[in-house]
Amino acid sequence: MTNYDYLIVGAGLFGAVFAHEAKKAGKSCLVIDKRNHKGGNIFCEEVDGIHVHKYGAHIFHTDNKEVWNYVNSFVEFNRYTNSPVAYHNGKLYNLPFNMNTFYQLWGVTTPTEAKAKIEEQRAEYAHITQPANLEEQALTLCGKDIYERLIKGYTEKQWGRKATELPAFIIRRLPFRFTFDNNYFNDAYQGIPIGGYNALTDALLDGIEVRLNTDFFKEKAELGHVANKILFTGCIDEFFGYRCGHLEYRSLRFEEKRLDIENFQGNAVINYTGTDVPYTRVIEHKHFEYGKQPHTVVTYEYPDSFAPGKEPYYPVNDSKNNSVYEEYRKLARQHAANTLFGGRLAQYTYSDMDDTVASALELFKKENS
Numbered sequence: 263m264t265n266y267d268y269l270i271v272g273a274g275l276f277g278a279v280f281a282h283e284a285k286k287a288g289k290s291c292l293v294i295d296k297r298n299h300k301g302g303n304i305f306c307e308e309v310d311g312i313h314v315h316k317y318g319a320h321i322f323h324t325d326n327k328e329v330w331n332y333v334n335s336f337v338e339f340n341r342y343t344n345s346p347v348a349y350h351n352g353k354l355y356n357l358p359f360n361m362n363t364f365y366q367l368w369g370v371t372t373p374t375e376a377k378a379k380i381e382e383q384r385a386e387y388a389h390i391t392q393p394a395n396l397e398e399q400a401l402t403l404c405g406k407d408i409y410e411r412l413i414k415g416y417t418e419k420q421w422g423r424k425a426t427e428l429p430a431f432i433i434r435r436l437p438f439r440f441t442f443d444n445n446y447f448n449d450a451y452q453g454i455p456i457g458g459y460n461a462l463t464d465a466l467l468d469g470i471e472v473r474l475n476t477d478f479f480k481e482k483a484e485l486g487h488v489a490n491k492i493l494f495t496g497c498i499d500e501f502f503g504y505r506c507g508h509l510e511y512r513s514l515r516f517e518e519k520r521l522d523i524e525n526f527q528g529n530a531v532i533n534y535t536g537t538d539v540p541y542t543r544v545i546e547h548k549h550f551e552y553g554k555q556p557h558t559v560v561t562y563e564y565p566d567s568f569a570p571g572k573e574p575y576y577p578v579n580d581s582k583n584n585s586v587y588e589e590y591r592k593l594a595r596q597h598a599a600n601t602l603f604g605g606r607l608a609q610y611t612y613s614d615m616d617d618t619v620a621s622a623l624e625l626f627k628k629e630n631s
């Protein structure tokens with residue numbers, strides 16, 4: 263017996279936006295999630311008044327005015343601007359690569375001096391005309407100093423492979439900024455929801471039935487028939503019983519500490535770009551929201567291999583995995599009459615939150631056109 267217009271598998275951002283639009287259009291929805299909370303990877307846990315980003319630091323940034331207005335219609339955003347700092351061998355460097363970084367690296371004080379220095383650094387690798395791997399690509403783009411201090415260690419830790427064994431395409435472009443501007447993003451709009459990301463999720467899912475601790479695959483016999491249509495936002499290879507093979511991911515492990523000090527590192531995000539420590543980032547959550555608490559919470563982020571039971575964080579979009587995904591996409595098209603697929607896991611893509619919102623809005627529009 264069908265009770266709902268839509269069964270939405272996954273209470274993450276994609277599922278929540280789709281459910282909200284469906285409800286607004288008069289459709290009935292049941293949202294399920296196998297986790298014990300809503301929000302998917304944007305979920306925050308409140309620890310002594312601090313919103314802790316449980317699945318990695320999330321900063322909302324976008325150039326898409328429609329998406330920005332959309333999320334702001336649910337929750338107000340603060341003026342947080344992401345300006346991570348990189349730690350390497352006892353020294354700190356501003357990111358992204360800008361005049362502050364060039365001054366810290368070489369003591370250059372003008373854009374002309376900085377450009378000349380980068381050209382000099384690149385010239386050493388002018389003989390590499392067709393970079394065969396990430397290391398060669400980075401050296402030809404920015405030279406030895408930036409590569410060795412700010413890229414090599416971080417990238418090798420992040421992907422668990424030597425830079426000489428990573429494909430060049432990962433860093434086809436390395437943006438240099440010849441101004442003293444530490445804003446990590448170029449987008450027009452940026453911020454953190456006031457009250458944390460759960461305020462956004464709760465507003466999107468307001469008045470919609472949500473069942474937590476409910477795994478679609480464990481209750482498929484019943485759930486497969488409760489709605490006219492299913493929107494699936496989980497792993498696409500799992501949906502099809504891995505019949506075209508397993509898609510590869512890179513995972514992360516988070517180590518959280520509550521400290522009885524007011525300010526641990528003076529910034530929300532510090533990247534550790536050397537191989538002297540195994541983690542890539544340390545997040546101090548209170549700084550996303552200008553917290554004034556006498557205590558603090560920090561999270562050490564360790565890249566990790568992926569295996570069943572671990573969280574699939576980063577898709578490995580190399581040609582092998584992309585062609586496996588293509589097979590699943592063909593299968594998904596054959597199911598289009600009663601099952602929709604959306605979100606980062608079902609589309610096997612690394613999409614930021616703004617793209618996720620845009621893509622959920624687009625899917626709903628398409629459904630109703």
Ligand code: FAD
Nearest residue numbers: 272274275276296302303318320321478496605606614615
């Ligand atoms: P998810 O949030 O993963 O939601 C999918 C949900 O489906 C999950 O809750 C899962 O439990 C549920 N599910 C899966 N399978 C089943 C099943 N069988 N039964 C029931 N439920 C199921 N974006 C930015 O814009 N800025 C950032 O700073 C940023 N930082 C990031 C940092 C990290 C470490 C990562 C990994 C991502 C980051 N992102 C960032 C991207 C952002 O997390 C995504 O755009 C967004 O969360 C995707 O939402 P989603 O709904 O597609 O997926």
Ligand code: UDP
Nearest residue numbers: 348357412413414416417420432533534535
């Ligand atoms: N990166 C790097 N040094 C840094 C930060 C990033 O070399 O300090 C590289 C690394 O290869 C990483 C990629 O840039 O995988 C993308 O990093 P970004 O911070 O944009 O992505 P995120 O992991 O936050 O999605």
